[in-house]
Amino acid sequence: MAKIVDKVQKRKDIALSCKKLFIQKHINNVTISEVAKTAGVGKGTVYDYFKNKEDIVFEIVNILMQEHNEAKKQKIQQVKTTKEKIKIFYDFFYSEEDAELRELYKQFISISLVNPQEEMLKFNTECISAYFSWFCEILQEGVEKGELKAEAIELARGMFVFGEGVFISSSITNTIDDLQKEITTYLDLVFALIEVKNV
Numbered sequence: 001m002a003k004i005v006d007k008v009q010k011r012k013d014i015a016l017s018c019k020k021l022f023i024q025k026h027i028n029n030v031t032i033s034e035v036a037k038t039a040g041v042g043k044g045t046v047y048d049y050f051k052n053k054e055d056i057v058f059e060i061v062n063i064l065m066q067e068h069n070e071a072k073k074q075k076i077q078q079v080k081t082t083k084e085k086i087k088i089f090y091d092f093f094y095s096e097e098d099a100e101l102r103e104l105y106k107q108f109i110s111i112s113l114v115n116p117q118e119e120m121l122k123f124n125t126e127c128i129s130a131y132f133s134w135f136c137e138i139l140q141e142g143v144e145k146g147e148l149k150a151e152a153i154e155l156a157r158g159m160f161v162f163g164e165g166v167f168i169s170s171s172i173t174n175t176i177d178d179l180q181k182e183i184t185t186y187l188d189l190v191f192a193l194i195e196v197k198n199v
Helices: 007-017 019-025 032-039 043-049 053-077 082-093 096-114 118-144 150-172 179-194
Strands: none
Touching: 007 019, 007 032, 007 043, 007 053, 019 032, 019 053, 019 096, 032 043, 032 053, 053 082, 053 096, 053 118, 082 096, 082 118, 082 150, 082 179, 096 118, 118 150, 150 179
C-alpha cells in the first residue's frame, strides 16, 4: 500500500530544514542541490513542492512569522502600559531572539522588491494590514484607558512605518549605529507628546 504524504506538512518540513542554510549563506549563494541535500530529498522533490529558492524563503518566513506573532501576543499581554506594549511591538527590529527571523525577513524583503510575485505581495499586504490593525488596537486601548490623548490615533500610520523604515535604512546604510537606541529614543519622544499627563 502506497504511503500517503501530507503535502502541506512535507512542504513545511523541507522549508524549515533549510532555515539555517539560508541564514548562513543567504539566498543568492544557496543552490537547489544544497537545499535537497539539507532536506534529505532529491532535487525533483524540492521542485515538486517549490517553484524556486524564493518560494522556499517565503514559506520559511510565513511559518516563522506565525510563531513569532503568538509569542509577541503573549509578551504584550504581560505588560500594563501602552508604551511598554508598543516597545514590545517594535522589538522585532533589534531583539536577539528574533535575529534569525529578521535575517530571513531581510531576504524576503529583497525578493519582494526585486522579483515581486503575486502570492508574496498578497502575503505582505495581509501581514502589514494585520500588524497595522493590531498596532492601532493597542493605541486605541491606551486612549480608552486614559493613558493617551485621542490624537495618538492620528499618528498611528507614521509611528507604524517608522519601525520598518529605520530597520531597512539600518540594513542598507551605515547611518544608524544602534537601532534599539534609535527606536527607543523615537518612541520616548512620541509618547512624551501623546501621553496624558496626570496633574
